[in-house]
Amino acid sequence: MAAVTQDTAIRTGRITRTFIYLVLVLFALFYLLPLYVMVANSLKPLGEITGGNMMALPGTWTIEPWLAAWSTAQIGVEPTGLKPYFLNSILMVVPAVAISTVLGALNGYVLTKWRFPGDNILFGLMLFSCFIPFQIVLIPMATILGKMGLAGSIPGLVLVHVVYGIGFTTLYYRNYYAAFPTELVRAAMIDGAGFFRIFWRILLPVSGPITVVSVIWQFTNIWNDFLFGASFGGQSQPMTVALNNLVQSSTGVKEYNVHFAGAILAALPTLLVYVVAGRYFVRGLMAGSVKG
Amino acid sequence: MGFLDISNVTKTYGNVEVLHRVDISVQEGEFLVLVGPSGCGKSTLLNMIAGLEGITSGDISINGRVVNGVHPSKRNIAMVFQSYALYPNMTVAQNMTFGLEMHGVPKPERDKALADVAKLLQIENLLDRKPGQLSGGQRQRVAMGRALVRDPDVFLFDEPLSNLDAKLRVDMRTEIKRLHENLKTTIVYVTHDQIEAMTLSTRIAVMYQGYVQQLGTPKEIYDKPANVYVATFMGSPAMNVVKAKVAMREGAPHALVTGHDGTDHALRFSQDNLAEWDGREILLGIRPEAITDPDGADRNSNNIVPITNRIEVIEPSGADTFVTMKLGGRDVIARMRADADVATGRDFTFAVNMEKAVAFDPATELRIQP
Ligand SMILES: Nc1ncnc2c1ncn2[C@@H]1O[C@H](COP(=O)(O)OP(=O)(O)O)[C@@H](O)[C@H]1O
Numbered sequence: 001m002a003a004v005t006q007d008t009a010i011r012t013g014r015i016t017r018t019f020i021y022l023v024l025v026l027f028a029l030f031y032l033l034p035l036y037v038m039v040a041n042s043l044k045p046l047g048e049i050t051g052g053n054m055m056a057l058p059g060t061w062t063i064e065p066w067l068a069a070w071s072t073a074q075i076g077v078e079p080t081g082l083k084p085y086f087l088n089s090i091l092m093v094v095p096a097v098a099i100s101t102v103l104g105a106l107n108g109y110v111l112t113k114w115r116f117p118g119d120n121i122l123f124g125l126m127l128f129s130c131f132i133p134f135q136i137v138l139i140p141m142a143t144i145l146g147k148m149g150l151a152g153s154i155p156g157l158v159l160v161h162v163v164y165g166i167g168f169t170t171l172y173y174r175n176y177y178a179a180f181p182t183e184l185v186r187a188a189m190i191d192g193a194g195f196f197r198i199f200w201r202i203l204l205p206v207s208g209p210i211t212v213v214s215v216i217w218q219f220t221n222i223w224n225d226f227l228f229g230a231s232f233g234g235q236s237q238p239m240t241v242a243l244n245n246l247v248q249s250s251t252g253v254k255e256y257n258v259h260f261a262g263a264i265l266a267a268l269p270t271l272l273v274y275v276v277a278g279r280y281f282v283r284g285l286m287a288g289s290v291k292g
Numbered sequence: 293m294g295f296l297d298i299s300n301v302t303k304t305y306g307n308v309e310v311l312h313r314v315d316i317s318v319q320e321g322e323f324l325v326l327v328g329p330s331g332c333g334k335s336t337l338l339n340m341i342a343g344l345e346g347i348t349s350g351d352i353s354i355n356g357r358v359v360n361g362v363h364p365s366k367r368n369i370a371m372v373f374q375s376y377a378l379y380p381n382m383t384v385a386q387n388m389t390f391g392l393e394m395h396g397v398p399k400p401e402r403d404k405a406l407a408d409v410a411k412l413l414q415i416e417n418l419l420d421r422k423p424g425q426l427s428g429g430q431r432q433r434v435a436m437g438r439a440l441v442r443d444p445d446v447f448l449f450d451e452p453l454s455n456l457d458a459k460l461r462v463d464m465r466t467e468i469k470r471l472h473e474n475l476k477t478t479i480v481y482v483t484h485d486q487i488e489a490m491t492l493s494t495r496i497a498v499m500y501q502g503y504v505q506q507l508g509t510p511k512e513i514y515d516k517p518a519n520v521y522v523a524t525f526m527g528s529p530a531m532n533v534v535k536a537k538v539a540m541r542e543g544a545p546h547a548l549v550t551g552h553d554g555t556d557h558a559l560r561f562s563q564d565n566l567a568e569w570d571g572r573e574i575l576l577g578i579r580p581e582a583i584t585d586p587d588g589a590d591r592n593s594n595n596i597v598p599i600t601n602r603i604e605v606i607e608p609s610g611a612d613t614f615v616t617m618k619l620g621g622r623d624v625i626a627r628m629r630a631d632a633d634v635a636t637g638r639d640f641t642f643a644v645n646m647e648k649a650v651a652f653d654p655a656t657e658l659r660i661q662p
Pocket residue numbers: 305310328329330331332333334335336337
């Protein structure tokens with residue numbers, strides 16, 4: 001009797017599981033479809049796209065579109081490819097992420113371990129900055145950048161992104177450090193470590209997970225930003241703006257294969273960051289939420 | 293002037309005064325225990341000595357120097373925290389020498405101090421581990437080691453044993469006592485456990501609601517409690533405190549207490565000064581071990597009073613048997629030898645050692661001083 005029911009249990013279990021996996025695979029394929037279309041079409045000659053089926057694999061494989069997108073395609077009026085803009089993006093993203101993360105960590109440290117009157121109000125205001133829509137700040141920001149002589153430059157973009165990101169990074173680090181035992185900081189004070197020494201030697205070494213969260217969040221947001229780049233980029237436009245100019249350029253025929261390749265190039269760095277650090281991202285978010 | 297002087301120290305948070313005019317003077321080499329229930333202000337006082345909390349008013353001086361505004365690291369103190377507060381990213385050795393490193397002690401000296409203390413505490417084999425790889429007792433040792441390497445003027449302990457299991461707690465208690473006897477460093481030790489306070493201290497400050505209720509040697513605190521609070525807080529089971537009336541019999545003051553059946557028992561006091569309380573109510577305090585079976589009574593006492601009363605509950609604990617009876621309408625616990633001949637519901641003759649009895653003023657709850 002028992003053996004029979006157990007058998008049936010296993011069999012029905014196997015059937016449901018097969019069904020679940022089937023559904024999951026279908027969903028996965030569905031979501032991967034756009035990526036497939038982009039990759040497949042970026043590797044065909046233009047003729048195959050205009051004359052044929054978007055879904056088909058390339059008849060003739062070619063990396064020409066990638067090379068074109070990278071170095072020769074028409075961006076606006078210049079035939080430079082995306083290369084210089086990619087560099088702009090890197091020069092903007094790296095300092096902006098680093099500065100906003102460091103400042104967020106210091107803010108979180110002060111707001112949890114060096115409490116002062118009004119600290120919660122200050123934190124509330126910083127949180128509030130996370131919810132201000134980009135559009136509202138465009139004009140005041142332009143004025144300030146102009147007055148500082150940073151309009152249309154990469155340092156200007158870095159400043160804009162640091163200011164905008166600091167609310168988020170502060171939130172992350174504050175919640176993370178709130179769960180960090182204050183007794184450790186007190187022990188370090190008695191041991192004779194000062195403000196920065198405690199931060200550097202005691203808190204930072206255990207801040208890995210939240211730093212990954214902060215870096216990924218800031219990197220994706222800043223890399224993908226279009227509005228600030230288009231508004232304040234001037235001669236130093238980032239990749240996203242250049243991609244737009246590539247796709248929108250009105251001269252000649254639309255080179256869809258080059259556009260696809262360019263779009264993938266623009267998305268590649270964020271993809272890479274997720275693949276490398278994604279696991280820690282989830283872990284860091286969990287650590288923050290459970291403890292904070 | 294002592295080695296560590298706490299003079300007239302007050303602490304307020306907002307409008308709430310959590311410590312009221314605390315005055316404690318500690319001599320060099322003393323082991324002072326601050327004991328009291330949770331929330332009475334022990335940790336706050338300790339943190340003020342350490343410099344981790346500001347002093348609202350009053351002065352704290354260590355080794356002749358007022359340290360009110362002095363940074364914690366410049367007070368020459370070391371502290372052991374309840375959670376041990378070991379730096380999770382550092383090895384045991386790094387944890388223990390971090391303070392010396394911050395104070396600019398050269399590496400060879402640091403290594404020497406580390407080796408000495410590690411040997412003393414028998415943690416030499418743990419030096420390369422991270423705190424996460426240690427058991428509770430080992431962490432406790434490392435936390436003490438970190439304090440010891442600093443060779444401070446004063447050690448501060450905040451409930452260092454309260455996270456250990458019962459057996460380990462007793463072992464570590466002995467070890468701390470031995471350490472103090474060897475090193476003779478001044479210690480201020482916070483605990484809510486009155487047994488720890490009694491066993492470890494050279495002097496105890498019993499705290500309650502932000503007041504130091506009594507400051508004295510363990511024996512003074514135990515035998516001559518300043519008030520009802522101290523009397524019942526220290527000792528386990530707690531001191532019996534019952535209503536009684538003072539009456540003069542044969543020229544000596546007696547306490548009249550009602551037994552289970554409403555009849556009065558007269559217990560002659562050893563203190564003559566209670567004559568002036570003739571005819572008035574008092575609170576009579578008798579510790580459980582001062583009420584025994586007649587054979588178990590203290591042979592050195594000159595004032596053993598027998599009273600016959602009904603046994604209500606018997607609780608054997610192995611070494612002793614605790615017997616509950618009713619006096620003055622309250623449950624009173626007596627401590628018998630394990631093999632005393634007792635049975636529930638029977639009348640029994642208890643021997644009360646009135647030399648150990650204390651009397652409290654029922655209005656102020658202060659002990660009536662001889
Ligand atoms: N930072 C603070 N702000 C306000 N009240 C506090 C603060 N720290 C402690 N207290 C209050 O001070 C009193 C004493 O606390 P504490 O010294 O920690 O007690 P204990 O260590 O004896 O348990 C408690 O009533 C507590 O609520």
